[in-house]
Amino acid sequence: MPRRQVTPVALADARREGFHEIGAAAAASGVSVKMIRHYEKIGLIPPATRTFANYRVYSDADVHSLRFIRRARDLGFGIRQIDALLALWRDRDRASADVKRLALGHADEIERRIGELEAMRDTLRELAERCHGDARPECPILSDLSRQRTTQ
Amino acid sequence: MPRRQVTPVALADARREGFHEIGAAAAASGVSVKMIRHYEKIGLIPPATRTFANYRVYSDADVHSLRFIRRARDLGFGIRQIDALLALWRDRDRASADVKRLALGHADEIERRIGELEAMRDTLRELAERCHGDARPECPILSDLSRQRTTQ
DNA sequence: TTCATGCCTCCCATGGTGGGAGGGTCAAGC
DNA sequence: GCTTGACCCTCCCACCATGGGAGGCATGAA
Numbered sequence: 001m002p003r004r005q006v007t008p009v010a011l012a013d014a015r016r017e018g019f020h021e022i023g024a025a026a027a028a029s030g031v032s033v034k035m036i037r038h039y040e041k042i043g044l045i046p047p048a049t050r051t052f053a054n055y056r057v058y059s060d061a062d063v064h065s066l067r068f069i070r071r072a073r074d075l076g077f078g079i080r081q082i083d084a085l086l087a088l089w090r091d092r093d094r095a096s097a098d099v100k101r102l103a104l105g106h107a108d109e110i111e112r113r114i115g116e117l118e119a120m121r122d123t124l125r126e127l128a129e130r131c132h133g134d135a136r137p138e139c140p141i142l143s144d145l146s147r148q149r150t151t152q
Numbered sequence: 153m154p155r156r157q158v159t160p161v162a163l164a165d166a167r168r169e170g171f172h173e174i175g176a177a178a179a180a181s182g183v184s185v186k187m188i189r190h191y192e193k194i195g196l197i198p199p200a201t202r203t204f205a206n207y208r209v210y211s212d213a214d215v216h217s218l219r220f221i222r223r224a225r226d227l228g229f230g231i232r233q234i235d236a237l238l239a240l241w242r243d244r245d246r247a248s249a250d251v252k253r254l255a256l257g258h259a260d261e262i263e264r265r266i267g268e269l270e271a272m273r274d275t276l277r278e279l280a281e282r283c284h285g286d287a288r289p290e291c292p293i294l295s296d297l298s299r300q301r302t303t304q
Numbered sequence: 305t306t307c308a309t310g311c312c313t314c315c316c317a318t319g320g321t322g323g324g325a326g327g328g329t330c331a332a333g334c
Numbered sequence: 335g336c337t338t339g340a341c342c343c344t345c346c347c348a349c350c351a352t353g354g355g356a357g358g359c360a361t362g363a364a
C-alpha cells in the first residue's frame with residue numbers, strides 16, 4: 001500500500017490541488033460510490049485522504065487505480081486477483097510472466113465456466129425441442145427433471 | 153403446497169413406514185442437509201413432518217421432489233424458477249407451453265452469460281498472447297488495465 | 305437563511321452454499 | 335443401565351459483489 005496523507009485537509013484546498021470528491025471519482029472511474037467505500041473497507045485500496053469534514057478526496061492517481069479495478073472487474077477478475085494485479089502494477093520490478101500466469105489462469109477458469117453453461121444450455125435446448133409447447137401437460141422437460149436416477 | 157402432517161410422530165414408526173431422516177434424504181437426493189433445511193426455511197419445500205424429538209422425516213415423494221430440485225439446480229435454474237417448475241410439475245392441468253417458455257427463457261439467459269464470458273476470455277487470451285511472459289516488467293495486460301479511457 | 309445536493313456511517317438484502325458452536329436424541333455395545 | 339459416537343436440532347457467521355435506505359452533517363447557490 002502506498003503512503004497516505006492521514007492529516008485531514010480543507011475541501012476547498014483539496015479541490016484546488018486537483019482532488020475529487022467521491023462522487024466525481026465514481027463518475028470518472030466507473031466504480032460506484034458504494035463500491036469505492038467498500039473497496040476501501042476491505043483493503044483493496046488504501047484509506048482515502050479526508051477533509052476536515054471527513055469527506056474522502058481522491059487524486060487523479062487514485063481515480064486511475066479505480067479505473068484499473070473497474071476494468072479488471074469487467075474482465076471477470078475477483079477481488080483477490082485484482083489485489084494481486086494491483087501489486088504487480090505498482091511493482092516496477094515485476095516479471096510479466098507473473099501477470100501472464102494470472103491472466104491465463106483466469107481465462108482457463110472462465111473457459112471452464114463456459115463449458116458448464118454450454119452443457120446446461122444444450123440440455124435445455126434438447127429437452128425444449130422435444131416439448132410440444134402447447135396446452136397439453138405432457139412435457140419431457142419435467143419428465144427429465146423428475147426422473148428417478150437409478151444409477152448410483 | 154401439498155398438505156402436511158403437522159402432528160409429530162415417533163421416529164421408529166416413521167422409519168417403519170418408509171420415511172427417511174434428513175441425512176438419508178440428503179444422500180438419496182443429492183441435496184445437502186444444510187440446503188434441505190434452507191429450502192424449507194425459504195418455502196421452496198413445505199415444512200417436513202417432525203418426530204416427537206423434532207427430527208425431520210421425509211417420504212419417498214419428498215425425496216423425489218428434492219431430486220427434482222437438485223436436477224433443476226444442475227441445469228442452472230434459480231430458486232424462483234424452480235418454485236415455478238415445481239408448481240407446474242404438481243399441476244396436472246399445466247400447459248407444456250409454460251414449461252417450455254421457462255426453459256427456453258433460461259437457456260437464453262445462459263446464452264447471454266456465455267457471450268459475456270467468451271468476450272472476457274477472448275480479451276484475456278489476446279492480451280496474454282502479446283505478453284512476453286518472461287522476467288521483464290513490460291506487459292500489455294497491465295497496460296490495458298491501466299489505460300486511460302478518454303472516450304467518455 | 306434556506307434548501308438541494310452530496311457526503312458520512314450503519315444496517316439490511318440478494319443467492320446459494322458452507323462452517324461451526326452448543327445442545328438434544330438414538331442405537332449399539334458393554 | 336450406562337457410555338459412546340453418529341446424527342439431529344437451532345442459531346449465527348462467512349463468502350462475493352452489489353445495491354437500498356435511514357438518519358444525520360457539510361457545502362454552496364439563490
